[in-house]
Amino acid sequence: xxxxxxxxxxxxxxxxxxxxxxxxxxxxxxxxxxxxxxxxxxxxxxxxxxxxxxxxxxxxxxxxxxxxxxxxxxxxxxxx
Numbered sequence: 001x002x003x004x005x006x007x008x009x010x011x012x013x014x015x016x017x018x019x020x021x022x023x024x025x026x027x028x029x030x031x032x033x034x035x036x037x038x039x040x041x042x043x044x045x046x047x048x049x050x051x052x053x054x055x056x057x058x059x060x061x062x063x064x065x066x067x068x069x070x071x072x073x074x075x076x077x078x079x080x
């Protein structure tokens with residue numbers, strides 16, 4: 001599955017709830033989310049529309065690394 005091209009910051013934050021991420025705080029246009037599953041993990045999501053593909057790819061890679069699953073599995077759970 002390919003990384004979507006037109007996802008906003010709000011949409012990715014909503015999708016990340018599948019992995020237990022919740023909004024912790026916001027500083028300007030950047031939103032910090034945290035998951036306590038599998039140990040505590042923090043991500044900073046830009047509140048842009050759309051998020052650049054490279055940035056989204058990095059976020060997905062960080063989630064995959066934290067949960068020790070493949071990037072394709074993360075994409076499937078987030079966007080299907």
